[in-house]
């Protein structure tokens with residue numbers, strides 16, 4: 001078991017516990033945080049597989065729990081589901097000393113975290129991430145949000161969890177496509193700031209993309225270390241945290257354009273494609289080498305993830321550009337992109353020239 005602290009002057013420090021068999025220990029770890037009552041927000045798929053182990057563990061530690069389950073999938077990051085969850089918390093009579101537990105992937109974590117941020121102006125919440133993506137990324141750092149038809153994560157709050165329990169064993173039930181989707185965010189962490197980690201992911205560590213638990217555990221630990229360091233320094237994305245958005249300006253626009261249909265394109269797949277696009281754009285600007293681009297594409301493809309826009313569908317350049325202009329990193333109407341001088345050397349690039357980005361999108365296969 002590994003404990004990674006997340007701390008920054010701006011928020012109360014908490015721990016991310018990574019290891020095996022943690023669901024069975026959840027009750028004793030959560031009991032000191034909860035006066036006696038918790039509500040587990042989960043999705044219907046995860047509820048059927050993992051909720052019983054959690055409720056048993058809570059009950060053994062003397063912690064009462066109720067379950068609120070939303071439909072599985074990105075469509076649950078909506079105003080309608082947020083309202084339904086908040087109404088259930090009110091109906092249950094949760095008070096300010098009680099705790100919300102998010103048991104699920106990034107969808108549940110983002111939705112339950114936002115509900116916890118809003119309920120009675122904020123109650124504590126614990127993240128128990130059950131997808132690889134949620135363990136390496138979404139459960140850490142306090143970004144919570146829902147989507148709107150105008151774009152991803154446009155309504156949300158920063159609300160840090162009190163505790164994160166990343167149990168590697170729960171990943172055994174995760175479909176292979178979801179493991180690969182989470183792997184994209186792992187690769188992203190290497191691409192941002194750790195070339196040695198990326199080398200390991202490309203070689204020996206690549207077994208993680210196929211679900212090997214030992215490789216997954218190491219990938220989760222290093223990813224959380226990287227994310228914890230960035231978030232501790234810049235909780236609200238005033239600067240350096242934007243690096244964690246590598247691949248997301250392109251990726252979120254494409255996800256929005258496919259109507260948040262994760263069967264067509266899962267979030268991690270969009271990030272994989274977006275990272276390849278960010279590297280190609282960087283090479284086009286003379287910032288990184290063609291060799292770096294080829295390596296990134298090869299490692300992404302070897303993990304069974306998309307590298308090119310046409311693998312996600314047919315898109316209009318102007319429509320993608322308009323969606324990118326609505327990205328939260330845009331300033332004064334100008335796009336911000338996360339670009340790279342090489343593998344492990346990402347940087348924030350503000351004030352991008354929209355005409356250049358449009359020309360690039362057309363080169364990438366978007367229609368004029």
Ligand SMILES: NC(=O)c1ccc[n+]([C@@H]2O[C@H](COP(=O)([O-])OP(=O)(O)OC[C@H]3O[C@@H](n4cnc5c(N)ncnc54)[C@H](O)[C@@H]3O)[C@@H](O)[C@H]2O)c1
Nearest residue numbers: 045072073105106107130131133137138143170173174267
């Ligand atoms: N807040 C952040 O910092 C942050 C970071 C990255 C991604 N995100 C968000 O996370 C979301 C994607 O999260 P995700 O990829 O985890 O998707 P998800 O939450 O939709 O989970 C994917 C699928 O796996 C199922 N599932 C979850 N755990 C399982 C398990 N152990 N066994 C079997 N099935 C399981 C779910 O029911 C779902 O059908 C996106 O909305 C993205 O925007 C947020």
Ligand SMILES: O=C(O)C(=O)C[C@@H](O)[C@H](O)[C@H](O)COP(=O)(O)O
Nearest residue numbers: 137141143152153241244245248328
């Ligand atoms: O934690 C962050 O910061 C990230 O950017 C992590 C991303 O992987 C994640 O998808 C996040 O939800 C994107 O945030 P957004 O601010 O671009 O909506």
Ligand SMILES: [Zn+2]
Nearest residue numbers: 185248267271
């Ligand atoms: Zn992401």
